[in-house]
Amino acid sequence: xxxxxxxxxxxxxxxxxxxxxxxxxxxAFHFLQTDSATVQNLANLLLEVKQKxxxxxxxxxxxxTDSCNICNDTRRDVSIICVIEEAKDISSIEKTREFKGxxxxxxxxxxxxxxxxxxxxxxxxxxxxxxxxxxxEVIVATNPNLEGEAxxxxxxxxxxxxxxxxxxxxxxxPVGGExxxxxxxxxxxxxxxxxxxx
Amino acid sequence: xxxISLAAVDFRSYSFVEIELTPGVTTFVGKNGQGKTNLxxxxxxxxxxxxxxxxxxxPLVKLNQPRAIVRTGVKYLERTNWxxxxxxxxxxxxxxLNGSECKKTKDILGILKTITFxxxxxxxxxxxxGDRRSFLDDLLIQKSPSYAGVKSDYERVLKQRNxxxxxxxxxxxxxxxxxxxxxxxxxxxxxxFGAQIxxxxxxxxxxxxxxxxxxxxxxxxxxxxxxxxxxxxxxxxDVNITEVTKAMQEKINLRxxxxxxxxxxxxxxxxxxxxxxxxxxxxxGYASHGETWxxxxxxxxxxxxxxxxxxxxxxxxxxxxxxxxxxxNDRRNQLIHRVKDVEQVLITAAVLEDVPKELIGKKLFVKDxxxxxx
Ligand SMILES: Nc1ncnc2c1ncn2[C@@H]1O[C@H](COP(=O)(O)OP(=O)(O)OP(=O)(O)O)[C@@H](O)[C@H]1O
Ligand SMILES: [Mg+2]
Ligand SMILES: [Zn+2]
Numbered sequence: 001x002x003x004x005x006x007x008x009x010x011x012x013x014x015x016x017x018x019x020x021x022x023x024x025x026x027x028a029f030h031f032l033q034t035d036s037a038t039v040q041n042l043a044n045l046l047l048e049v050k051q052k053x054x055x056x057x058x059x060x061x062x063x064x065t066d067s068c069n070i071c072n073d074t075r076r077d078v079s080i081i082c083v084i085e086e087a088k089d090i091s092s093i094e095k096t097r098e099f100k101g102x103x104x105x106x107x108x109x110x111x112x113x114x115x116x117x118x119x120x121x122x123x124x125x126x127x128x129x130x131x132x133x134x135x136x137e138v139i140v141a142t143n144p145n146l147e148g149e150a151x152x153x154x155x156x157x158x159x160x161x162x163x164x165x166x167x168x169x170x171x172x173x174p175v176g177g178e179x180x181x182x183x184x185x186x187x188x189x190x191x192x193x194x195x196x197x198x
Numbered sequence: 199x200x201x202i203s204l205a206a207v208d209f210r211s212y213s214f215v216e217i218e219l220t221p222g223v224t225t226f227v228g229k230n231g232q233g234k235t236n237l238x239x240x241x242x243x244x245x246x247x248x249x250x251x252x253x254x255x256x257p258l259v260k261l262n263q264p265r266a267i268v269r270t271g272v273k274y275l276e277r278t279n280w281x282x283x284x285x286x287x288x289x290x291x292x293x294x295l296n297g298s299e300c301k302k303t304k305d306i307l308g309i310l311k312t313i314t315f316x317x318x319x320x321x322x323x324x325x326x327x328g329d330r331r332s333f334l335d336d337l338l339i340q341k342s343p344s345y346a347g348v349k350s351d352y353e354r355v356l357k358q359r360n361x362x363x364x365x366x367x368x369x370x371x372x373x374x375x376x377x378x379x380x381x382x383x384x385x386x387x388x389x390x391f392g393a394q395i396x397x398x399x400x401x402x403x404x405x406x407x408x409x410x411x412x413x414x415x416x417x418x419x420x421x422x423x424x425x426x427x428x429x430x431x432x433x434x435x436d437v438n439i440t441e442v443t444k445a446m447q448e449k450i451n452l453r454x455x456x457x458x459x460x461x462x463x464x465x466x467x468x469x470x471x472x473x474x475x476x477x478x479x480x481x482x483g484y485a486s487h488g489e490t491w492x493x494x495x496x497x498x499x500x501x502x503x504x505x506x507x508x509x510x511x512x513x514x515x516x517x518x519x520x521x522x523x524x525x526x527n528d529r530r531n532q533l534i535h536r537v538k539d540v541e542q543v544l545i546t547a548a549v550l551e552d553v554p555k556e557l558i559g560k561k562l563f564v565k566d567x568x569x570x571x572x
Contacts, residue, residue: 110380112361117376146354146387153383 006032058129060105060122061087070102077101079136083126083155084179085109085143092179093141096188101139104129109147110154118154126155130162137165139194143178144169156197166198199311199511200542201241202278203271208260209285210236217569223537223559225545232564234546238314238517241544244270244281245310246336247291247303247346250318250519253332256287264288272310274511281306304350308343311509313502316519319494323481327471334399334472337406337501341508345398352391356463359384364461374458385450388466393442395467396430400437403428403472409500417499417532418492422477426497431469492529495521499536513541522552530554 001007006028014024031039055061056068063069070076070090080101082093087105106121129135140155142148156166170193179187205216211233226234239249239258249258259266269282282294283303293303300306321329338345362384366377403426414424432449434441449465450457457464474481474493481493505514516537522530522545534554537543547553550561563570 110383112358112365112380112384115365117362117380119376146351146358150358150380150383150387153386154380157383 055087055105059103060107060125061090061103075100079134080139081126081129081135081137082139082141084141085148085151089141089179092182092187093191095184096191098188098191099139101137104138106142106151109142109151111147118158121151123155123158127158127162130159130164135164137167139167139169139191140197141169141179141191144171145178152197160198164198165196167194168197169194199272199274199509199513199515201270201310201515201544202273203269204237204241205267205269206237206240207267208263209240209266209268210258210260212236212567213260215567215569217562219542219544220560221542223543223545223557224562225547225550225553225558225560226562226564226569227547227550228564230548233567234548234564235316235519237564237569238519238544238546240268241270241310241515242312242314242517243268243285244272244283244306245312245515246339247283247307248332248336250314250316254287255285255291258285259287270310279309281309304343304346307339307346311340311505311511311514312517313498313505313514314517314519315495315498315521316517317521317524319498320490322497323474323485323490323493327469330472331468331470333497334402337504338398338402340505340514341402342398345395348391348394348398352388352395352467355384355387355391356466356468359388359463360461363457363463366458366461381454385447388463389443389446389450392432392446392466393439396432396442396446396470397437397439399467399470400428400430406500406504409503410496413499413503414492414496416536417496417529418489421489421492424481424493424496425475427473427475429471429473431466488526488529491525495525495529495533502540516540516543518543518545520546520548522547522554523549 002010009031010021010024010028013019013027014021019027052064053062054064054066056063056071057066058071059068061068061070077100081104082099082101083104083106084090084093085106085108090103090105093099104122104126106123106126108116108121110116110118110121126138130138138155138159140152142151152168159166169190171190182190200221201219203216203218206212207214209215215237217237226237228234235251239251243249243258252258264286266285267282268285269280272279272281280294280296283306284292286292291303293300293306295306295309322333335349339349359381362377362381366374407426410424410426414421432442432446434445446465453464476485476489476493479485481490485493502514502516506512518533518537525533534556537557543557543559545553545557550558561572563572
């Protein structure tokens, strides 16, 4: 235990994802030894992201404006939507360069244990996009684990009446894994070989 | 196969312990509470990723320590595999195989096979259906390690489905529709994994039965025939994936109202059991104390035979934890007869006199967390 604000900082850092008590202490001492300007800059950035970054009204990705860069990009194929769990999955899929459509962020997966059902996810927004935009295909790219598969099965059912083509990433992704950890080649292949599920 | 080395850190009463083992019989001797069972428990954990004494990992970790580490060297013919497990009660365990980190702890299953017989096994006869389910699960995991994945997926689906059903109970009408809209998704998953489990257990019991009948006749020649039967929660004429899938779906449809009212999954292999009968009588409630021991011993020796038959890597390691004091002469003699050719047998006893002389083998004395050869 340290005195006052140093301990407060260690405690606060320790609450961050992936930071244990030891790393929290290391980070806190790192800040202590860093010059004030650098620390000030970091503090400003933290506040700035909170104020500036919102989510795109269309796809739910992070964006500083109401419409994100990908939704604004006229070169992208507006007839295909790739559905993902979290905004961070976009960068994994973008890296493969296999996908030229637009995205839809669900904001999680169906998981009753965590109190998350369809109403807690951006599923209504998805169905209204499918009805109102000229969508030909929806690629469901939720993670290949139990909750991801359950969510995919639910989306297939919900989207069926609209007649849109629904596809799922090809197998080959490690079962039980997450997109975030799949390498570009595997993920690219999974996108290319996607199969119809609707 | 046999274990050539055991090392453990912060496991049960041990801060650190390291012992070398040889093929044949090794007897751990020492007063009560000195840490004999803890040693064999550490070894069997590397083969089942569970303990024969407790269902939770917490008691396995030394008091006030965050995690325990167990490492065993397992030798078959000229090859030695090193298994290492880090047991973390507060997060996911980790495992290493020959020094490199496994993606999942389950990946080390199937390399070391052990069968443990201990006084706790009397619950196979006297205990709840859950005790018999763990027995079958542990055996299946050792026989075909991929079963561990099916089992944990099933348990996860069960948890999700129960949470969903529970959320229906207080809500009455207003969110019932939304619950029903996702319930069938979880039904499909429950059926998918549940049917695989039912078929696997049905097959396991069929394979185990002849070994059990034979062993029991040897152990208790004057007694009636011992038999076991699978009592699945979902019954079908033919037990195959297609039939079981169909029957499970029908039963789920039938029980949906009950499930919604009770907020609980009522259909599936988490509610199955194994019936044990001696002659015409169920063992539970009818078997005498001695018969109960004979049944438990038969179940374990039959499991040993089944694993041995199915394993390309020779005999499983046989662990006899504190069982000799309680066995009568006939059963002791049967055990001696059965055990003398097993590649490796690990025995624990508080008093050396309890162990039949023919079986003692190499002696290791356990006192205050120290293990010494005398
Ligand atoms: N998590 C733990 N942390 C510290 N000590 C523990 C832990 N779990 C068990 N023990 C201690 O280990 C001892 C029990 O060891 P063990 O069961 O191996 O005894 P034993 O030698 O087999 O005795 P017996 O002859 O009675 O069967 C007990 O004294 C118990 O207090
Ligand atoms: Mg003991
Ligand atoms: Zn967007």
